[in-house]
Amino acid sequence: MAPTDHPDSFAARGTLKVGDRELEIFRLDALQSKYDVARLPFSLKILLENLLRTEGNGAVDAADIEALATWDAKAEPANEIAFTPARVVMQDFTGVPAVVDLAAMRDAMADLGGDPARIEPLVPAELVIDHSVQVDEFGTRTAFAFNAAREFERNRERYEFLKWGQDAFETFKVVPPDTGIVHQVNLEYLARVVFVNDRDNQAYPDTLVGTDSHTTMINGLGVLGWGVGGIEAEAAMLGQPMSMLIPQVVGFKLHGELPEGATATDLVLTVTELLRHKGVVGKFVEFFGPGVTSLPLADRATIGNMSPEFGSTCAIFPIDAETLRYLAFSGRPKELVDLVEAYAKEQGLWHDEHAEEPTYSDVVELDLSTVVPSLAGPKRPQDRVPLSHAKEGFRSALGELLGDDPGQEVAHGHDEAIAESFPASDPPANGAPGHEPDPHEPIDAPAVAAGTVIAQRSASAVHVALDGQEFDLDHGHVVIAAITSCTNTSNPSVMLAAGLLARNAVARGLTRAPWVKTSLAPGSKVVTEYYERAGLTGDLEALGFNLVGYGCTTCIGNSGPLPDEISAAVQQGDLAVTSVLSGNRNFEGRINPDVKMNYLASPPLVVAYAIAGTMDINLTEDPLGRDAEGNEVYLKDIWPSTAEIARTVEEAVQSDMFRASYGEVFEGDDNWRGLEVPTGDRYAWDEASTYIAKAPYFEGMEADPSPVTDxxxxxxxxxxxxxxxxxxxxxxxxxxxxxxxxxxxxxxxxxxxxxxxxxxxxxxxxxxxxxxxxxxxxxxxxxxxxxxxxxxxxxxxxxxxxxxxxxxxxxxxxxxxxxxxxxxxxxxxxxxxxxxxxxxxxxxxxxxxxxxxxxxxxxxxxxxxxxxxxxxxxxxxxxxxxxxxxxxxxxxxxxxxxxxxxxxxxxxxxxxxxxxxxxxxxxxxxxxxxxxxxxxxxxxx
Missing domain, CATH: 3.20.19.10 (Aconitase, domain 4)
Structure with a gap:
């Protein structure tokens, strides 16, 4: 729609001068004389601007704008509006079928006698290949190179197809594999916060939809966006406004500061539990209050990321000084930072601690000082368990699991069966004074030196020999410990906390249990750079947390197979083994087919459980193991202080890392550049392909739809x-x-x-x-x-x-x-x-x-x-x-x-x-x- 065609029913068109540039904007305060739009929630102000700017596009009229301007906070959603996102972001699992559908639509358009070139994204569409790397090799310095090579072997057809799409569609860009996780790349590079449309010389809020539910991570940056299905994203790419009901908005008031020992992960698990209990499905959640200013941008992004876990459409933070700091720090140009500040202040989108509180449908409050170290599991992200109660929570869940399984030996009742599996008496670690080694426990087995709960054989245990070591595998043993997923790997404080804990553990002579498959899959190359600068890479590798890839691995189910010996033992004993991951999803059957119980935890706790080797331990009271002198080592002995973490973040995380990592983000490595790509506006389908096939949704389609039938x-x-x-x-x-x-x-x-x-x-x-x-x-x-x-x-x-x-x-x-x-x-x-x-x-x-x-x-x-x-x-x-x-x-x-x-x-x-x-x-x-x-x-x- 040309600017001259815009009806501008509320005389909202205005200008904003930033530096030497004058940009067209649609002013929210143009409505203030008739409607109290200043008290609207931040997120609804963004939607209101969207309607003002797109009025007259065939889906938005003055009545829609008035319906939003007169929003009733307590009313059940009833008014429909049409939201037009500024851009679309995709990951490859969901992005590939979207591009397949677009390619098939070009064929169908030709069949209907139209121009196939009409099928073209009308808004920027960016796809990050991040969901295809699997953890085949782990615990070695060659793991990353091996897994990346296997990724290209497995996915060459898909990658060739995506590269064809990048050439065939003018507004479609692809971030090649082995670069980072889509949401972290979005946060650190793709997001604009304020979007500039050079064609119309307009400035407006950066909004988006993404083909992954955790698109909401970008809400931490003050960008309104959420996850949709690939089919909705395709329609958005093709210029279709998205129909939605004006939502209720729940305000989440934060005050106080996180206490010593609590992490952003613990905070988000607490928020998830609170909001699941409150019930926010289909609603917007918006954070406000004095506690917002104390939260670093990375912590806000961690909370926004898990919006799907508590069920809200989005979980957004407003634009403030911390937003500007992060934009500048992550390498965005000064012109953009200046524009974001000027636009936000001009449009009433700026937040500070003295800002008037918006009107909300409901309010939830949290004192940040009450947050405690936590996990969530064993099968839902909202099932938070305080770390101090994790052992008893695990035992309770195991009892339910064993009771549901008639194949398990539970003749003495659940409690007795669990007690039999996990004896109350904890013998000293193997090799410690006064301990007579068991023939199944080699003196040099690192796992036994590291753990105190797991040394005694139980009735359910299965004996395993692996890589020259022997041990008994049992219920509750942690077989996967993964630092993975966009939720936490974008957050330097929890990532460096994991590295510092690893350093302290190695210094005390601790190591991981030999049955644990460990992995480190950062969300971007920036993470490995600041690990190197902090000198923590070697300590993480000493515990088996070697780089396995840049992508969404364990959290999406790409954990790779367990070692054959471990998998065989699990199946032989029908063992309820566990995983601990720094992710956002732990549903049944998702992480690994051999693993029945899955726990979400902060990266440092992932490292701790890799050392412990079992969920049947109280990390707040039980020792993780013994040092070389036989002294018991507790988690509190090796947990880094908040001050040390903050100091390390300040010293190790530098702005130049972002500029270097994203300088040629669309170029890819030799593997990507060497792909042979078909050419042409229409894709040449290969009937022999088992990866890419022409979508069947348009077969037999006529110009007019058939009548609906009962x-x-x-x-x-x-x-x-x-x-x-x-x-x-x-x-x-x-x-x-x-x-x-x-x-x-x-x-x-x-x-x-x-x-x-x-x-x-x-x-x-x-x-x-x-x-x-x-x-x-x-x-x-x-x-x-x-x-x-x-x-x-x-x-x-x-x-x-x-x-x-x-x-x-x-x-x-x-x-x-x-x-x-x-x-x-x-x-x-x-x-x-x-x-x-x-x-x-x-x-x-x-x-x-x-x-x-x-x-x-x-x-x-x-x-x-x-x-x-x-x-x-x-x-x-x-x-x-x-x-x-x-x-x-x-x-x-x-x-x-x-x-x-x-x-x-x-x-x-x-x-x-x-x-x-x-x-x-x-x-x-x-x-x-x-x-x-x-x-x-x-x-x-």
């Missing part, structure tokens, strides 16, 4: 319980040799050793559809007693994919029944795409996670909610019934948005709530999904 005589493909995450639904992690996806790959000549992960094959729908609902921990109640992608059809057990094929061949529509929080977790578009391709017409659940519900609509799948207070079980549904859903077609085809439909399932009839929430979503649904809608709009214009 759903008749549908059958249930899966009946699922509460808290089914997108990790359970979407293919993720390792591909099983004997599963449908594994069988398909082998039929195409791919050997199991070359399967790679599901994430790496997201560009091939044939693989992905076979892995949908195939998570090893999924429990389908239609097939009781089973785990994984299993269902029953006509009384016969079979894979969900096989049943789907049979139903589709017979023309039978399908539904899925779900519980509360259906689809929580990462913003996986394949959780919706796979559901669609399996033939599922509707998902009926107790409640939905925000992104997944939107993605289902975006793929033409109908989300329905059971009546308030009801579940599938309370209604007496077994999943064996035939389902007929009526009351959808007539209003939809008349251009209306139905709020309810009638569902008849066997002898049961109930009214379900339609979770198509906005008129724009109704349009998407009528067209069979957002991609078809956008394509038809572009073809028609």
């Amino acid at each position: 759903i008749e005589d549908a059958r249930v493909l899966a009946k699922l319980g509460d808290s089914v995450t997108t990790d359970h639904i979407s293919p993720a992690g390792a591909i099983k040799k004997d599963g449908p996806a594994g069988a398909y790959l082998q039929s195409r000549g791919v050997e199991p050793k070359d399967f790679n992960s599901y994430g790496s094959r997201r560009g091939n729908h044939e693989v992905m559809i076979r892995g949908t609902f195939a998570n090893i921990r999924l429990r389908n109640q239609l097939a009781p007693g089973t785990e994984g992608g299993v269902t029953k059809k006509d009384g016969q057990e079979m894979s969900i994919f096989e049943a789907s094929e049979q139903y589709i061949a017979a023309g039978v529509p399908l539904v899925v029944l779900g519980g509360a929080e259906y689809g929580s977790g990462s913003s996986r578009d394949w959780a919706a795409k796979g559901t669609n391709l399996l033939g599922v017409r509707a998902v009926i659940a107790v409640s939905f996670e925000r992104i997944h519900r939107s993605n289902l609509v975006g793929m033409g799948v109908l989300p329905l909610q059971f009546p308030e207070g009801e579940t599938a079980d309370s209604l007496g549904l077994t999943g064996e019934e035939a389902f007929t859903i009526t009351g959808l077609a007539d209003p939809m085809n008349a251009g209306e948005l139905p709020r309810e439909v009638q569902v008849r399932a066997g002898d049961v009839t109930f009214t379900a709530r339609v979770r198509i929430d906005t008129p724009k979503e109704a349009d998407y649904f009528r067209h069979g999904g957002i991609l078809r809608y956008v394509l038809r709009q572009l073809a028609a214009s």
Whole structure:
């Protein structure tokens, strides 16, 4: 829209002079005489500017602006607005299928008689390849080079395709692999805070959507953005405003300062617990109060990162002096820093400790001085456990796990079984005075020298010989200790705390337990540079924390296999072993298929648990081990002080590191530059490829959509319980040799050793559809007693994919029944795409996670909610019934948005709530999904 076409109903167009440049802005104070916009939350002011600037684009009019300016903080969201983000950011797992869809849309556009070149990102789109490196080698100085080489071997086809996309699409840029994690690269380099559109000479807030739920990390920098599915991101790239309801905004008031020994990780786990308890799903969270000024930018980013874990759409901090300090420190040009300050102050977006408090829908408060060292686990990020109670929390969780597993020896009851596994008497460490060595405990075994709880053999233990050492592996042993994930690796204070703790531990003669797979996967090269400058690299390596790659590894499930001997012992004893990682996700089956219990912790605690080797220890009271003189060493003896950490950060982290690391960020290494890339505006699909395949969503598509129909005589493909995450639904992690996806790959000549992960094959729908609902921990109640992608059809057990094929061949529509929080977790578009391709017409659940519900609509799948207070079980549904859903077609085809439909399932009839929430979503649904809608709009214009 040209500036002259803008209606400017509120006379908001103005100018801002910064240096020798004069920029057009849309002034928020133009509304102040009629509406008290000065008291709006920071995040809503950004949305209001967005509406003022995009008025007249066909999706925004004066009434929308007035609806936001008159926001009622206490009202339930009801007013729809259209948000137009300034840019889109992607990671490669979700970005590859997005580019596949764009390439397929170019073909479909040609088929409809349009110009394929019309399919082009209209806003900057940046993709960071960060999710493909796996921890194959660890604990060696060659680990990084080895893992990077394996990454290119496995993913060459994908990388060639992405490099083609970078050439074929003018506004699409790719940050090559082995550079950093998308959210850290976004924080340290890509984010602008204030965006300048040179075409229109306009300045406006930097806003974005990302194809990863942890896009919210950028909220710490005062940038409004959140995670969406790949299909929504594609529409945003193609210039489609994003339909949303004006949200409620929960203010989170901070005061005080973090106490000695508490880290940003402990703070974010506390915030996650508080906000999960409060209930903020679908809401904005905004931090304010005097405590904000005491939080470094990196701590703010750590909190923003975990917004998906407490369920909010975003978790944003305002722009203030700390924002400017970070921008300058991270190498942004002075002109940008000056612009951010001038714009924020001019628009009422600036925060200081004397600023008037905005109006909020609700307020949560936290005194930072009450934060204590914590973990979260063993399977949900909101399940915080104070470090002082971690041992008893672990034992309680283990009791539940053993009790659920009839294969375990629990004849004496849970407590006695646990006591048998973990004797109360803790013998002194092997080699210490007065200890008679056990024949299974070699004197020189570092693990025994490091631990005091784990030395005694229990009834459940399995004896292991590994790399010349022998030991007993048991329940609770930590087999993975990973410093990984965007949440913490962007934060110098916790990363350097880990290095300092490692230095102190090595000085006392401690080492890691030999069964622990250790890894260090920083979010950017800046981290390894400041480790070097602080002189801590060698100490981390002495404990096995060698660099394994720059990317999202363990947290996304790319932990790599455990050593064969460890894996065999785990399976032999059916052991409940654990992982400890500095990540944000610890859902069942996510980290490693051999690991049943996963704990989130700060980087220094990850190092501590690698030394301890077990979760069955109270690190606040029990010794980690003994030094060379036989003296007990406690965690408090080696934990660095807050002052020492701050001093090390100041000395080691320098501005020049950012400039050097990001100087040629899009160039890549020799591997990237040497890729052979196909040319042309349309992609030359390779029928033999098992990585990249033409998306099927446009097959048989006509210029006009077919009428919506009701759903008749549908059958249930899966009946699922509460808290089914997108990790359970979407293919993720390792591909099983004997599963449908594994069988398909082998039929195409791919050997199991070359399967790679599901994430790496997201560009091939044939693989992905076979892995949908195939998570090893999924429990389908239609097939009781089973785990994984299993269902029953006509009384016969079979894979969900096989049943789907049979139903589709017979023309039978399908539904899925779900519980509360259906689809929580990462913003996986394949959780919706796979559901669609399996033939599922509707998902009926107790409640939905925000992104997944939107993605289902975006793929033409109908989300329905059971009546308030009801579940599938309370209604007496077994999943064996035939389902007929009526009351959808007539209003939809008349251009209306139905709020309810009638569902008849066997002898049961109930009214379900339609979770198509906005008129724009109704349009998407009528067209069979957002991609078809956008394509038809572009073809028609």
